[in-house]
Amino acid sequence: MSKTVLIVAFDFPPSSSAAVQRTLKMADYLKDFGWQAVILTAKASAYEATEDSQNIPEHIREHVYRTTAFDVHNHLSIKGKHFNWMKGIDRWSTWIPGAIQCGKKLINKYQFDAIVSTAPIPSAHIIASTLAAKGGIPWMADYQDPMAYLYEPTSKLRKFCHQRIDKTVASSASALVYATKQAMTLYQNAFPNTKKSIFHFVENGFDECNFELLNGYKPKSPLPFNQSKFSFYYSGVLYPNGRDPNPLFKAIAQLVDNNQLTNDTFEVIFQGSGNGEKFNNLLGELGIDSIIKFMPSVPYVDSLFNMLNADALTLIQDNVFNLQVPGKLYEYIRTGKPILAISPNDSATSEVANRVKNSFIATEVNSIAQQILKIINLKKTANTTAVESFSRYSKTREFSQILNGIIDED
Numbered sequence: 336m337s338k339t340v341l342i343v344a345f346d347f348p349p350s351s352s353a354a355v356q357r358t359l360k361m362a363d364y365l366k367d368f369g370w371q372a373v374i375l376t377a378k379a380s381a382y383e384a385t386e387d388s389q390n391i392p393e394h395i396r397e398h399v400y401r402t403t404a405f406d407v408h409n410h411l412s413i414k415g416k417h418f419n420w421m422k423g424i425d426r427w428s429t430w431i432p433g434a435i436q437c438g439k440k441l442i443n444k445y446q447f448d449a450i451v452s453t454a455p456i457p458s459a460h461i462i463a464s465t466l467a468a469k470g471g472i473p474w475m476a477d478y479q480d481p482m483a484y485l486y487e488p489t490s491k492l493r494k495f496c497h498q499r500i501d502k503t504v505a506s507s508a509s510a511l512v513y514a515t516k517q518a519m520t521l522y523q524n525a526f527p528n529t530k531k532s533i534f535h536f537v538e539n540g541f542d543e544c545n546f547e548l549l550n551g552y553k554p555k556s557p558l559p560f561n562q563s564k565f566s567f568y569y570s571g572v573l574y575p576n577g578r579d580p581n582p583l584f585k586a587i588a589q590l591v592d593n594n595q596l597t598n599d600t601f602e603v604i605f606q607g608s609g610n611g612e613k614f615n616n617l618l619g620e621l622g623i624d625s626i627i628k629f630m631p632s633v634p635y636v637d638s639l640f641n642m643l644n645a646d647a648l649t650l651i652q653d654n655v656f657n658l659q660v661p662g663k664l665y666e667y668i669r670t671g672k673p674i675l676a677i678s679p680n681d682s683a684t685s686e687v688a689n690r691v692k693n694s695f696i697a698t699e700v701n702s703i704a705q706q707i708l709k710i711i712n713l714k715k716t717a718n719t720t721a722v723e724s725f726s727r728y729s730k731t732r733e734f735s736q737i738l739n740g741i742i743d744e745d
Contacts (some may be wrong), residue, residue, distance in 0.1 A: 339371045343463045347376040349385040358453050359729035363392050377404040377430050388506040401484045402437050404430030424496050428458045438466040448614035450740050452476040457500050473741040475510040480659045481518045505529045507569050509741035515683040517658040539662045541669035542727040554637040559604045559630045567603040568645035576687045578651040578741035586703035588621035598625045607632040647710045649675040657682040673710045
């Protein structure tokens with residue numbers, strides 16, 4: 336007999352947030368492990384960006400419930416200004432009252448066996464804790480990534496709010512789940528009085544169904560690569576604190592100065608990283624502005640298509656994110672392409688990359704340059720790593736085991 340779980344998640348299709356995939360695939364594949372998922376989420380008007388290509392499976396679609404949420408930046412600002420206290424919890428905390436009201440009705444309708452809340456929007460944990468207490472239902476809090484106050488400076492108000500949420504979760508949830516072992520250890524140290532047995536980590540992963548969509552697929556945008564060049568591909572955002580491309584730029588400039596790379600044979604494509612205007616001066620000074628190209632964002636499936644058609648893939652995960660692994664790394668692994676991971680050796684990202692053949696890790700300019708040459712000299716050799724252990728399906732099996740454990744204890 337199927338068990339029923341309420342998943343409280345702000346980000347759900349059509350949201351284009353990177354957090355969507357973990358929640359969507361968990362909800363989808365739980366059916367194979369004896370669980371029917373019901374989703375409590377926000378109305379599409381709340382999302383900063385949306386994408387139509389992410390389909391909600393039929394067996395979930397009829398069990399998705401949406402409540403009103405307002406984005407402080409886009410809906411509650413006057414001429415772009417607002418009070419800082421309005422986003423002390425997060426930008427969308429206005430959905431809390433409506434979601435709690437809706438959740439109470441859903442408890443009466445479905446008689447849930449368990450509740451799951453999933454971040455990175457922390458108001459989901461507030462909603463779930465209230466509903467779990469009201470219904471006496473076991474609750475699993477899926478953090479994905481740790482709260483930012485634990486590893487970088489933040490405002491006093493934000494720190495206070497997030498500490499309170501963390502304390503509530505640590506004292507009330509039946510299971511705490513993180514996307515990396517490093518993040519789990521951080522929380523175990525932060526809350527030493529919480530039972531170690533309720534801490535778990537379930538990595539992110541790639542979804543094979545998404546790659547199956549690429550069979551015979553015709554992308555909406557043309558391939559961004561020059562077929563006569565060796566093409567590195569970067570998919571995602573860039574920013575100075577956490578995903579700084581400057582070391583990569585300088586490494587490429589070094590190789591160009593040493594006549595080891597030329598514009599005729601090599602290119603790096605950044606997609607989803609803006610138009611690159613803020614890097615124009617630096618790229619011009621380094622003499623590599625014809626090698627580095629910034630392309631407009633494309634739908635999710637198109638980005639997967641581009642990953643499969645690049646010669647090599649790269650990502651940047653600086654030390655501020657040492658506890659986290661970008662979800663795209665698992666998609667990179669699935670492609671079988673060589674991977675350049677620009678990340679500290681002791682980071683969670685490097686730990687995952689080290690498990691994969693044809694992955695190359697570096698942080699400093701000289702080492703990045705050396706790794707680029709190694710990748711080019713691979714002659715496009717495919718990555719032969721067995722990838723099933725990195726799949727969303729295998730990760731959902733782990734989620735189901737945790738859920739079964741908390742209802743058995745109840």
